[in-house]
Amino acid sequence: MMRFSKNLTQALLFAVVFMVAACTGTESSSFAGAPSGDTSKVNIASGDATHSFKVEIAATREEQALGLMWRESLADDAGMLFDYSDAPQEVGIWMKNTLIPLDIAFIDEDGVIVRVEENAIPKSLTSMRSGQPVAAVLEVRGGRLAELGIDVGDKVSHPIFETGSD
DSSP, X not given: OOOOOHHHHHHHHHHHHHHHHHHHOSSGGGSTTOOOSOEEEEEEEETTEEEEEEEEEEOXXXXXXXXXXXXXXXXXXXXXXXXXXXXXXXXXXXXXXXXXOEEEEEEXXXXXXXXEEEEEOTTOOOOEEOSSOBSEEEEEETTHHHHHTOOTTOEEEOGGGSTTOO
């Protein structure tokens, strides 16, 4: 009979549990690290119009790594806001295990959209980079930003962009 060390046995058990969890759920709430379900409102001023989205906040590394993976749909007024405001940084986003196309808006510390990636391809492993430090990334249904005329230079309003907010 083969004997395994305690550490190897624990590592194998963890790997099996993780793989089972990753294969069984179809909603992000099925996974550890899924956003809490709390929503917040984001407004985007574009030209003479203001557009509102109800977003889930991805603030922890675990929530950010999971993002909108495994979602099969996303409402026109829904999305996810990735919060990097504590330490703005250049960000790379990919679409691994993301089942729907997404529009991705990279937003600087002042709440200005500095880059937009439209209709990101589901399940793609290509990294889409912000190109400069950003405080947040907004993901919405693919094609939605173009439908609303939202583009680089438009202003995003949310408490994470307010000076002195925690």
